[in-house]
Amino acid sequence: MFSIGALSRETGVKIPTIRYYEDMGLLAAVERTQGNQRRYGRAELERLGFIRHARDLGFSIEAIRSLIDLNTHPDRPCAEAGALARDQLGDVREKITRLQRLEVELARIAKGCNGSGPAGECYVLSSLADHGKCGSEH
Amino acid sequence: MFSIGALSRETGVKIPTIRYYEDMGLLAAVERTQGNQRRYGRAELERLGFIRHARDLGFSIEAIRSLIDLNTHPDRPCAEAGALARDQLGDVREKITRLQRLEVELARIAKGCNGSGPAGECYVLSSLADHGKCGSEH
DNA sequence: TATAATTTCTCTAGCGACTAGAGGTTCAAG
């Protein structure tokens, strides 16, 4: 039996976040001591690990709710889980593409500034004022 | 003289967002008609373009405040603008690195699920439950 | 000029995923 603090130490998830996951319905409302304090068991430790791992991979709370739902119904087909993972992968790839375009522009802009001149001649500032200087859309 | 709606159409920035930028101090509080409606000129159009461009590149409102500050004091050294751009570039590169690690893991996880079996045997779900299956940290 | 349609005004609240703090209660060690 873990207190919320012990669970937090075990999993690396902060205490208010654990309570937040309970509010969001990702963690069940566990049993309490007579003094109203939460007491967790192995099952909750594992589920919290699952949640944390999914969060680290960028899944939304909403998506995790679906994943947990599947996880607790092992007889249901797993196509939905695969779809969620592929959606997430698509999102990540989109973000990477977008960020790489930004990287190119920012590198170009940052390189143009040697920091020695006055702001009136600064390439960073003039680049921001004039989108036309950018090589691509962003 | 533009109304806020005209400014919005010109720049592609939504009306509530324009008012938000004013609240945040990025756009000056412009003159009003007798009926209290905002009227903008060329200067605001350009500044809003600057803001939008910087936002598109991922600069925070806070960073943009500094950039605008420099922009309106052309006599000051531009080293700060360069530093802000390099910070932003560093942020973007960090995000890219992180997302690329996620991409690898997600691709591995998603690939393991052909969607035909029951959730009880789903590779996506078991991967989420067991971080140890991951090739690297994330 | 009268009226109707559109735009604008301010203000409040909501999004996602937490995080921080106040003020009070319970637990565990000595």
Added chain:
DNA sequence: CTTGAACCTCTAGTCGCTAGAGAAATTATA
């Protein structure tokens, strides 16, 4: 049995917007 750490609930704040209510101003048409 006292002390201090950990816990409880609740509210509000973070960021960068976005949506909606209800009222007032502006613009277009008859």
